[in-house]
Amino acid sequence: MRKSRTLNLGTGSFVLLGFAALFFLTTQTTSHGLAVFGPAHYQVTAKFDNIGDLKVGAPVSMSGVEVGRVTKIDFDSNEYKAVVLLRLNERFNKIPTDSDASIYTQGLWGGKGGGKFIGLTAGGADTYLKDGSQIDFTQSAFVLESLIGQVLASFTKQKADEQAPARADPKATEKTK
């Protein structure tokens, strides 16, 4: 009896230690643990035209202070918009309802960590965001490719404008002849 008791004790503490280690690995070395076992929180949604490469788990910050995280990204097939679920810390429960959510890039080109994050800018309303409410004013992610596309398009347009009169002129003169 005595022997089996120490044996069970040893097995029990080994299994406990093992599961504690796995728990530590899943919660403390990854960013997921913070969302699951975090403090009290409330969730709001925001719809964006384009979220770029925003990922689940990206921080939501206000004046540079992290106030929450992105917990879910979905697609609304009626409005063709991305629906982002934000989990905000209950401590920051005085965010005006007309606040503005924009997607920013961490670092210059989002190099380190590849990260986009959501920045909230406070509005002026007297009512505050609460669980389930939606942020109406949103600004999409800055997508480098579309920006380059726009720049190129404007360049080619400029060139075409410059060349167009020059090309048109000889024809015009020929016609008059």
Added chain:
Amino acid sequence: MIGELWESLTDALEGLGSVVHFLFRLVVNTPRVLLRFSLISQQIFNSGALSLIIIMLSGLFVGMVLGLQGFQLLQRFGSEEALGTAATIGLVKELGPVVTALLFAGRAGTALASELGLMRATDQLSAMEMMAVDPIQRVVVPRFLGGVIAMPLLAGIFSVIGIYGAQLVGVQIMGVDSGSFWSQMRSAVSLSDVTEGIVKSFVFGVACSLIAVYQGYYATPTAEGVGRATTTTVVTSAVVILFLDYLITAAFL
């Protein structure tokens, strides 16, 4: 010459087939053994708790080496803060499961193989059959399950100790900032990295325990046979672990 080659090929296939058959027998018997948890718990103690010291010591030193080497390498690129990320990903995905499995094969696998082999050599298994006790149920399956359960837990402990070992060298000795060590790790390591490590260690646990109990159960009942079974266990386990490691890594990419 060709005949010999053919024979060794068919031998290898036959061996593989009988291992698979043996695994099937173990799995079929598992539900009934699960009811007698005290048998399994004893085997978890034997293969898990008794391997703890060697796992923890190895984890500490592997982590410390990783901290040192990682620091030296990352310093050249001026990104010492990424040490936490590098060490954790290396440990959780690769070194933790693989080194733990190799140590497990050496520590617990050999013990299982020689124990079962000696039982076979001293006719204990036949005696059980005479008493209408199925040795597979009473002896083999609990040992197999004990190893399968213990292995992921050991790998987890190894990784955690290793991370603290890397932190010890990187932060305490080399002077990497503690805050960026942990925060960069948290932002870069994803849950799928940890899952990959757990899946790996579970598969390795199945492979190591299976090879050990198979070699022990079918050992030639002589002193030499038991010795050979023990050696084969370690060698086969090591090769199979590294092979499976490649497969699982490729599958997770």
